[in-house]
Amino acid sequence: MKVAYLGPAASFTxxxxxxxxxxxxxxAKNTIPDCIMAIEKExxxxxxxxxxxxxxxxxxxxxxxxxxxxxxxxxxEIVLPISQHLMVxxxxxxxxxxxQKVMSHPQALAQCHTFLQAELYGTxxxxxxxxxxAAKYVSEHPEELLAAIAPRMASERYGLEIVxxxxxxxxxxxxxxxxxxxxxxxxxxxxxxxxxxxxxLLPQNLPGALHKILxxxxxxxxxxxxxxxxxxxxxxGEYFFFVDLLSAGKSQLVANAVExxxxxxxxVRNLGTYHVYRxxxx
Numbered sequence: 001m002k003v004a005y006l007g008p009a010a011s012f013t014x015x016x017x018x019x020x021x022x023x024x025x026x027x028a029k030n031t032i033p034d035c036i037m038a039i040e041k042e043x044x045x046x047x048x049x050x051x052x053x054x055x056x057x058x059x060x061x062x063x064x065x066x067x068x069x070x071x072x073x074x075x076x077e078i079v080l081p082i083s084q085h086l087m088v089x090x091x092x093x094x095x096x097x098x099x100q101k102v103m104s105h106p107q108a109l110a111q112c113h114t115f116l117q118a119e120l121y122g123t124x125x126x127x128x129x130x131x132x133x134a135a136k137y138v139s140e141h142p143e144e145l146l147a148a149i150a151p152r153m154a155s156e157r158y159g160l161e162i163v164x165x166x167x168x169x170x171x172x173x174x175x176x177x178x179x180x181x182x183x184x185x186x187x188x189x190x191x192x193x194x195x196x197x198x199x200x201l202l203p204q205n206l207p208g209a210l211h212k213i214l215x216x217x218x219x220x221x222x223x224x225x226x227x228x229x230x231x232x233x234x235x236x237g238e239y240f241f242f243v244d245l246l247s248a249g250k251s252q253l254v255a256n257a258v259e260x261x262x263x264x265x266x267x268v269r270n271l272g273t274y275h276v277y278r279x280x281x282x
Contacts, residue, residue: 002027002044004035010154011132016080016177017048019279020187030129036065039072039180047072047180052226053082054174055111062178063230066271067199067240074197074272076179076187081281083173084112086164087135087155089142096147096163101126103134104149112149115167120147135160179274189277195225196247196254196273201232201240203265210241213266216257217243222250247273 003021006013007028013035018026024046029035032049039047050059066074084104088096101124102109102116108131109116116125128134135154138146148160155162179185202209217224223246232238247254251273258268 001025001046004029004038004044004047006032006035006049006130008130008132008136010135010151010157011130012080012082012151012175013048013050013130013177014132015151015153016078016175016279017046020048020076020078020179020189020277021046021185022188032059032061033065033069036062036070036072036180039182040070042182045181045183046185048078048177049180050107050175051077051178052176053107053111054172055168055170056107058228059107060230063228063242064233066178067230067242068233070180070271072180072182074178074274075181075185076274077195077276078177078179078187079276079278080175080177081173081279082111082168082175083151083166083281084108084131084149084168085152085155085162086112086115086147086149086167087138087160087162088147089138090159090161091142092145093161093163095145098145099123099147100145102147102149103128103137105129105131105134108134108149111169111173112167114169115164119164132157187277189279191275192278193246193276194248194273195276196245196251197271198243198245198258199240199269199271200243200261201267206265209264209266212264213261216260217245220250220253220257222247222253222257 003024005017131150134148135150139158226244
């Protein structure tokens with residue numbers, strides 16, 4: 001089984017993917033869109049992409065690509081505890097407070113905002129495609145005074161020294177990952193709650209349209225665990241919506257709610273019904 005993940009090796013996505021598919025053939029991709037397009041083009045059997053973080057919220061590029069480009073269903077959700085560590089090349093261990101640049105994925109930099117302001121105020125921050133990419137770059141450029149924010153797995157793989165553990169703003173920091181696949185999958189972890197993820201467009205020229213749509217879930221006692229809006233990218237003020245529903249034992253009720261939304265003029269797509277798998281902190 002070929003599994004696409006946001007690389008390079010030792011990224012958080014790699015950690016989630018390898019624990020969910022320990023016998024899979026891991027294929028690192030440079031960007032989240034690359035992961036999604038790889039599964040769309042049937043180059044891989046499974047794609048694992050980040051969808052939401054405790055501190056920084058939704059990963060917008062994932063939401064946009066799932067809505068605009070993906071037709072592959074969501075078949076699982078993996079929840080990974082996130083510990084962000086500041087790391088440097090061993091040659092620069094004693095001078096880490098004098099680094100000229102801190103490199104990482106934009107979500108990781110944002111998750112460590114308080115630490116960076118307190119300990120490395122004014123230091124340049126450079127955005128990289130992933131945390132592991134930053135760690136790999138720092139390891140390959142010892143002559144530059146650089147630091148990376150990345151997982152422990154990256155420090156071990158690329159031979160870096162962790163100089164500050166748990167630099168994230170919140171101790172209970174987690175990231176949700178969606179697993180996309182056309183084929184049945186088996187994940188050797190404990191299944192937890194069942195969810196269904198829908199996207200929808202509001203009916204045109206209908207007062208209280210969002211309220212009417214959400215009411216289709218409320219009066220059926222279908223709990224929502226999340227709702228998110230994103231620009232439709234057609235004209236200003238037009239949006240599409242993501243909603244996660246706790247759907248265990250309520251598949252027919254969800255189907256009835258979708259039918260009602262369509263009857264009032266909304267456009268709905270079911271991205272998938274799936275179980276949640278939570279990983280323990282390393």
